[in-house]
Amino acid sequence: HLHRIYQKSRTYSSDSRSSIIRVYIRLFCHRRGLLSRMLSVILLVGMLVSCQGDGSAFDVGTGIGNQPVGGGTVCPETEPTYETDLTYLDHPRLHFSGLYQADVATINNYYGNFNTSSFNLLDQLIKKSTYADFNPKGSLGFSFQNCKITMVCPLDRPCTTDDELVGKPLESATGHATGKIVDTDPEIGQAIIFGMTIGLDIHQSKPFVGKMRPVGEQDPWRNVWTGDNIDPNWQTGFQSILENVEWNNNSDLLANGKFLHQLMIKSQLQDQVVSIKFNLDQYHQENFSDPLFLYGRVTGTIGLGTLKGPIHYVRQRLLQFAREPNATGLVDPNKTRFTNVVNFKVCPEVQHVAFDFGNAVVRSSYSGGWNTALMGNTLNIVTRDGRHLIDSIDLTSDSWYMRNAGVFEVRLTAHLLAAIESGPVDVYNNRDELLMREIDIYSRPMNEFVKKLNPDDTWNVTFFVNKLGKSLSNHRAVLQVQLASSHTADDKKKQAMNAFQIVNGSPDPDHEYTYFFTSDCSGLFTVQFKASDPGKLREYVDGEVYRVSYVPDLDNQGYTYLYSRVFDEFSVPDKPTWFGQNGVGEILTQYDNLYPVMRKFLVLSDYSSVKEPSNVHFLKLSMTLNESQPGHMPVTRDLSRGKRDTILKWLDEPAPGKREQMDFDELKRNLQTAIEVEHSTIPLYLYALFSIKPGTNVQAYDLVRSVLIEEMVHMTLACNMLNAVGGVPNLVHNKFIPIYPGPMAGGLHPELTLRLGPLTKDILKNVFMVLEEPRRVPIDNDPDIHNKTIGMFYHKVKRALKRLVKEMGEENVFVGDPSRQVDGKYFPPETASKVIPVTDLKSAEDAIDLIVKEGEGSNMLNPNDGEGELAHYYKFAEIYYGHQLVRDKNTRKWSYTGDPVPLDPDCIYPLISNPRLEDYPEGSRPRLLATDFSRCYLNLLAQLHVAVNGQPDKVAETFGAMNFLSIKAGYVTGLPLNEAGSKHAGPTFLNPLLLPES
Numbered sequence: 001h002l003h004r005i006y007q008k009s010r011t012y013s014s015d016s017r018s019s020i021i022r023v024y025i026r027l028f029c030h031r032r033g034l035l036s037r038m039l040s041v042i043l044l045v046g047m048l049v050s051c052q053g054d055g056s057a058f059d060v061g062t063g064i065g066n067q068p069v070g071g072g073t074v075c076p077e078t079e080p081t082y083e084t085d086l087t088y089l090d091h092p093r094l095h096f097s098g099l100y101q102a103d104v105a106t107i108n109n110y111y112g113n114f115n116t117s118s119f120n121l122l123d124q125l126i127k128k129s130t131y132a133d134f135n136p137k138g139s140l141g142f143s144f145q146n147c148k149i150t151m152v153c154p155l156d157r158p159c160t161t162d163d164e165l166v167g168k169p170l171e172s173a174t175g176h177a178t179g180k181i182v183d184t185d186p187e188i189g190q191a192i193i194f195g196m197t198i199g200l201d202i203h204q205s206k207p208f209v210g211k212m213r214p215v216g217e218q219d220p221w222r223n224v225w226t227g228d229n230i231d232p233n234w235q236t237g238f239q240s241i242l243e244n245v246e247w248n249n250n251s252d253l254l255a256n257g258k259f260l261h262q263l264m265i266k267s268q269l270q271d272q273v274v275s276i277k278f279n280l281d282q283y284h285q286e287n288f289s290d291p292l293f294l295y296g297r298v299t300g301t302i303g304l305g306t307l308k309g310p311i312h313y314v315r316q317r318l319l320q321f322a323r324e325p326n327a328t329g330l331v332d333p334n335k336t337r338f339t340n341v342v343n344f345k346v347c348p349e350v351q352h353v354a355f356d357f358g359n360a361v362v363r364s365s366y367s368g369g370w371n372t373a374l375m376g377n378t379l380n381i382v383t384r385d386g387r388h389l390i391d392s393i394d395l396t397s398d399s400w401y402m403r404n405a406g407v408f409e410v411r412l413t414a415h416l417l418a419a420i421e422s423g424p425v426d427v428y429n430n431r432d433e434l435l436m437r438e439i440d441i442y443s444r445p446m447n448e449f450v451k452k453l454n455p456d457d458t459w460n461v462t463f464f465v466n467k468l469g470k471s472l473s474n475h476r477a478v479l480q481v482q483l484a485s486s487h488t489a490d491d492k493k494k495q496a497m498n499a500f501q502i503v504n505g506s507p508d509p510d511h512e513y514t515y516f517f518t519s520d521c522s523g524l525f526t527v528q529f530k531a532s533d534p535g536k537l538r539e540y541v542d543g544e545v546y547r548v549s550y551v552p553d554l555d556n557q558g559y560t561y562l563y564s565r566v567f568d569e570f571s572v573p574d575k576p577t578w579f580g581q582n583g584v585g586e587i588l589t590q591y592d593n594l595y596p597v598m599r600k601f602l603v604l605s606d607y608s609s610v611k612e613p614s615n616v617h618f619l620k621l622s623m624t625l626n627e628s629q630p631g632h633m634p635v636t637r638d639l640s641r642g643k644r645d646t647i648l649k650w651l652d653e654p655a656p657g658k659r660e661q662m663d664f665d666e667l668k669r670n671l672q673t674a675i676e677v678e679h680s681t682i683p684l685y686l687y688a689l690f691s692i693k694p695g696t697n698v699q700a701y702d703l704v705r706s707v708l709i710e711e712m713v714h715m716t717l718a719c720n721m722l723n724a725v726g727g728v729p730n731l732v733h734n735k736f737i738p739i740y741p742g743p744m745a746g747g748l749h750p751e752l753t754l755r756l757g758p759l760t761k762d763i764l765k766n767v768f769m770v771l772e773e774p775r776r777v778p779i780d781n782d783p784d785i786h787n788k789t790i791g792m793f794y795h796k797v798k799r800a801l802k803r804l805v806k807e808m809g810e811e812n813v814f815v816g817d818p819s820r821q822v823d824g825k826y827f828p829p830e831t832a833s834k835v836i837p838v839t840d841l842k843s844a845e846d847a848i849d850l851i852v853k854e855g856e857g858s859n860m861l862n863p864n865d866g867e868g869e870l871a872h873y874y875k876f877a878e879i880y881y882g883h884q885l886v887r888d889k890n891t892r893k894w895s896y897t898g899d900p901v902p903l904d905p906d907c908i909y910p911l912i913s914n915p916r917l918e919d920y921p922e923g924s925r926p927r928l929l930a931t932d933f934s935r936c937y938l939n940l941l942a943q944l945h946v947a948v949n950g951q952p953d954k955v956a957e958t959f960g961a962m963n964f965l966s967i968k969a970g971y972v973t974g975l976p977l978n979e980a981g982s983k984h985a986g987p988t989f990l991n992p993l994l995l996p997e998s
Contacts, residue, residue, distance in 0.1 A: 086304040087314045088239070088275045089345045089354040089407065091153045092262045093303030096170045097402040098147030100280060100298040102181055105138035108594040108638070111186045111487055114540045116586070119593045120735065121743050134285045135294065139597045142181035142193055144172040144298060149200070150403045152259045153303075155266070159409060165259055168201045170302075179630055184216070184450055185545040188484045190563050192216045192450060193238060195630030198276065200260075205251040207260050210242030210274060214628050215312055216450035216563070219341050219359055235281035237359040239312050241305050242274040266304055275305030279358040279405065289918060299358060299405035310464065313444045314356075316345040317469040319427060319436040321360065342436060344425070346469060348417050353390065355381065358406030360436070361395070370395040376429025381410075384438070385423040388416055424468065441467045443477050443550055446524070450563045453500075453531035454641040461562060462526045463517075463550060471523025477550060479505065479527060481513040484545045484563070485538060492537045496544045499534040500566050502527060533569035540590075542640055543567040570642030576650035577657025578607050584650045587643050592750075594638070596743070603750035611654040620651055662800040664725075664808070670797050671722040673746040675729055677790060678715035678851075680738045680745055680754060681771060683937075683989040685711065687911070688768075690969040690987060691758035696907035700759065703875045703901070707772075710854050710872070713834050716822050717847040719948035724838040726815040731945040737937075737991045740914045744771075748793055756986065757913040760905070764880040772855050772873040791852045798848045805841050814840050822948060826956040863894060879903055909973045911986035926975050926985035933968045933987040940965060 107113050110133075121136075147170040153159035172179060179196025183189045192214060199209035217236040245267065253260050267274045278300025284292040309315050321340035340362070344355040357379075362371045372395055379393040391410040393400070400406075412420070427436035446462040453459060465472045481500060488496050497513060505515035505527060517525040534544040548562040570582075578585040585607060592604035602618070603609040610619070622633035623644055639647075662670065685708040692701050719729040730736070738745065741755040752770050757763045773789055804813050818839050824832030836847045855872050863874040863885060870878070874885050877896065884898030912919060920927035940961045947954040968987070975985040 085309050085315060086266075086272060086275075086306045087309070087316065087343075087345060088277045088301045088303035088305065089314065089316070089343070089356060090304055090347065091155050091350070092259055092266065093153045093301055093407075094149055094165065094259070094263075095151040095153075095299070095301050095403065095405045095407065096147050096149050097297070097299040097405065098170070099145040099292075099295050101141065101143050101145050101295050102280075102283065103139045103141040103294055104135055104181060105140050105595055105597065106133050106135045107596070109183060109186055109189070111541060113594060114186065114590060116540065116590050116593060121593065121596060134288075137597050138294075140180045140182055140595075141178040142196060143178045144170060144198070145295065147171065147298065150405075153409070154259050155262045158411075159404070161403065163259060165200075165253060168253075170198065170200055172196055172198050179212070180632075184452070184563055185484075185565050186541065187486060188545050188547065188563060190216055190450055191236070194628055195632060197630075198242060201251075201253070205253055206248045207251040207253040208245055208247050208264070208274075210245035211628070212276060213240045213243055213311065215240035216448075218312060218449070218560075235279065235283075235359065237277065237279045239275070239277040239314075241311055242276055242302075245274055263302075263304070271307045273305045273307060274302060276300060276302050277356070277358070277405075299402060301356075301358075301405050301407055310444065310446045312447075312449065314343040314345065315444075315446075315464050315466060316343060317425070317466070318343060318439045318442050319355075319360070319425065320439055322434055322437040340436075342427075346417065346420050348421065351414070351417065352409050352411045353417070353420060354407060354409045355391075356405075356407050357393070358401075361401070361406065369398055372396075375435065376431050376433065378430040379435065380428045380430065382426055382428060383416075383419045383423055384426050386419065388419055390416065390420065390425065421468070438468075441465065441472065441475070444560065445550075445562065449561075451565075453529075453564055453566045455499075455531055455533045455567070455569045457531045458503075459529040459531070459564065460526055461529070462524055463519075465519040465523045465525070471519075473519050473521045473523055475519045475523070477517050477519065477525060478508070479515050479517065479548055479550045480511070482547050482549065484547045487539070487541070488537045488544065492535075496534050496537050499532045499544060500546045500564060501530050501532075503530045504528050529564065531564075531566045534566055536568045542638060542643070567640030567642075570640050570646065572642055572645045572649060575653070575655065576646050577655045578610075578650070579657040579659040582646075583657060584610075584647055587639075587647065591638070599743075599750055605747060606750055607654075607656060609750070616651050616654065620648060623648055661803065662796070664804060664813070667797070667800050667804065668722060668725060668727040670746070670793075670800075671718060671725065671727060672730065674718040674794070674797065675715055675722065675731070676736060676738075676745040677748060677793070678711055678718055679731070679736065681711045682708065682715070683737070683740070684754060684756060684767065684771075686969070687756045687986065687989075688759040688763060690966075690973050691909045691911045693907045693909060694970075697759075697902065697904055699901050700879045700903050703879055704759065706869075707872045707875055709828070709831055710834075713827070713831055714851045714854070716835055716948070717838070717851060720821050720836065720838040721844055721847055723820040723948065724814050724816045724840075724844060729945070729948045731941050731948070732938075734991060736941065737989055739991065740989065746793065748790060749773075755914055756989070758908050758911045758986075759879075759903070760908065761880055761903070764876050768876045769873055769880065772871070772876065774871070774873055790855055794848045794852050798845060801841060801844055810841055814838075814844075817950075820948070820950050820952070822952040822955055826953075826959070909984045910982055911973060911984050912977065913986075915986040915988050917988060917990065920977075920985065926972065926977065929968070929972045929975070930985065930988040933965070933972055934990040936961070936965050936968050937989055 113119055149165050149168045149170060151159055151161050152163045152165050154163075179193055181191055181193050183191055193212070194214035196212045197209060198212055200207050215238050217238060220236040247254060247264050251260075254264060255261060263274070266272060278298050281297055283296035284290050284294065287293060305311070319342035340360045342355055342357050342360045344353060346353045361379075362374055363369065375395055377395055379395065381390040381392070382388060383390065390412065391408060393408060424438035424440055426434060426438065429435055443463050443465045446464055449461070451459050463477065465475050465477055467475075479502065481497065481502065483493055483496055485496070502515045505517045508514035508516060515527075517527060519525045529548075537544060543566050545563070545565045548564070550560065550562065573582070577583050580586075585605070588610065589605040592598065592606075595604075598604055602612070602615040609615060619633070622631055625632040685704055689701065689704050689708065719731075722729050738754060741753045743750065744752060744754055749771060752767070754771075755763075755767060757767075771790075774791065801813070818837070821837035821839070822835060823837050824835035827835055834850060836843055836850065838844050838847055853871065854869075863870055870885060878884055878901045881896035882901055882903065883896045884901055885894055885896050886898035887894050915930065917927055917930060920930060940958060943954060943958045943961055947958065972985050972987045977983040977985055
């Protein structure tokens, strides 16, 4: 065997023979048997004679001469070794696969949503329901789910599935706060995972637990190519290290000699760490009813790493896809962005090469098999020089990907290892079509590649330059800074570019914002970036965002990016206030819009909510935690240092400040909001009424019906007020009907989620009574003027009307046509007197007082509405407590101790909550009838719209439509959805955007 290798080596080039000699020197050093050493010596002597006979020169000590390559020089004395350049591709390593959950927040991914003046949360919920924005209430949580160890690769033997570790769960977040996933900026995405804890068998033996260093996504790849089409769902990978790893020496899995013991011992050597690489694909975001909605597939590897090498990349060798998506043409991998890449490492010391195809192979469909039309049935890895076959990968099965996360390890003969060491590698399919080519020279960062900066910050990034896995010194590399924002005006882009500069390197005289760097003898060069104030050029989004492409040279354009977001300057006031320009309220309102999930804990736009002591403590804690901690407040990724410090300073003394007064246009907008607020209650109360079986729960039915009728009157009064000041009521715009479940219009009751449901004590207490809640303090003595309750909202409108009349004159405020006013002549006698035409300040105040009193009561101590009838809150409370509210003649105190008000749950249809058309099968009777009901309701609103816009007599026609609506509802509620009858269909109140075309 040795003789044949020797004879064949005589036909190789001197460089190839030198590589073989280096391999056999290493093998000689690892051989323990005398015979093996003697045979190695014989082979080496023969090769030395052969090399000398060719006149070639080499240095046995370094293995390679100093020859200029592509403008650089391989520097042997600093060449990384097997022990000092460990990666997750080395032994020991383990592989895992399973699911991941990414509960991403999607509102903050859209630039326009940062505009607080135009933002409407209801718009976002409508988008959600039409699949345009799939998760507006995302918590930002990221975690592994149902992941199992699938393979281990010990130090002293090949990879195997026959190990006690295989099948053990790899988990995250159990016993710890879940990790978070956020984007760097709405314009570039670039997701970052931080605060993630990863452990093995956490519920049982807990052999190890570690915290992953925050990392951005890297090497995204086109996972699905079908003909000429590329699936928009690019997939991505993450590579980092585990820090503060805790090893449980009491675990049997850590016994001496076992795999985990090997990993522990090796990772505790100087400068060595535990590394992790994982790939994410097949994310489910289209179908809310999908059991895997917000879940995807994860495959990954945990192994070794070194602090002397790159943390987030492999400093070895790289293959890149070389074929167009339509599989007909080739591209130059040196002139395209790195996508569908394969990291690989040659390890002569252990006679193997490891390839990571984890984020490179292409599928034919999102969840289908490999795209054999493009990839073929087999991937053949070959040397470019001589096309020597290294290994083949069978693409007819998917099981290998889940078993080894796409990592293939091939043990090779010495001469094949030598051929790989001295020349590039390519990948062909079984049709002999070139799929992937090795990037001969490439450069990547040693440290973090995504960074947020504030003015005057600096950022140092060290890059390595490799040629075929070897450090390349004295090589010229090129960096180019680019503005990634598309919302910066053209005439302001130069100003933006000046806010992020490279302060070292040699500027390219022919290309602006381009710099040259030369690698040192270790193949490294360091770039220093300096940030300054961009100057608020993106309107309502803070700062500017940049990407930096780095390439080996201008003629070799294969590239990847660094990303940086530079925040605008924000000076911390001496005494921050909530209200006012650049006030804390303005800052936090934006994040209340972007992250509505926070409303479960506090309402960031609500002064009284934020200043509560418990919330002050929470905000201080979350904003001062290190960003690597999962409790770090996620929204601070969008907060500059100045804004964060302003909030923290304000939290020490939460002063309200002076609020800007409502102008005339804002008054009109608020009156339109009043119409929408009043209307948003009507479907709630109608749905509850429809759930009562005919002829039963009579007292409860009458109480709810009386509230419903009064809400219809209130909506009419709001229309009258808007008409009176020259506005135009709109009852037919696409967002007039709320999304259930969802928030209330105008930001009222921010802690409340409106939801449709049958009349139960839960709905009464947690929706109806909260909705009609009386204010607890006199609002004139409350410094935090806000819209917490409906009564507070109307008080603000009333106060604005009085001030505007004083400033402008009554005749200049009430400019509407009186003929547009709706009066009570067509209303039932018991409500006719309450329909007040509004023509001046007094009638407007009367209308507002009526609305507030009927909802909350005449004052804090009186539950009546001023006319001897209970306010809405107390009517609902009577049903909830089961007794009438009465006043003790002696103590004068009120209590629910009067006559019974029964609510028999057996006489309530078990309607499903918040019904949508998707809840009923296509073509089914419930779906047809629910659709018909929604159209009837829209027709009713259209009739009311005509009536309040200049044809008040049309109100008479709406009462017949209301009765017809009740009949339609009865058709739906009587339909059981299962054989047991435990669930019944419910009528749908659908936004017109969500209804199918007629």
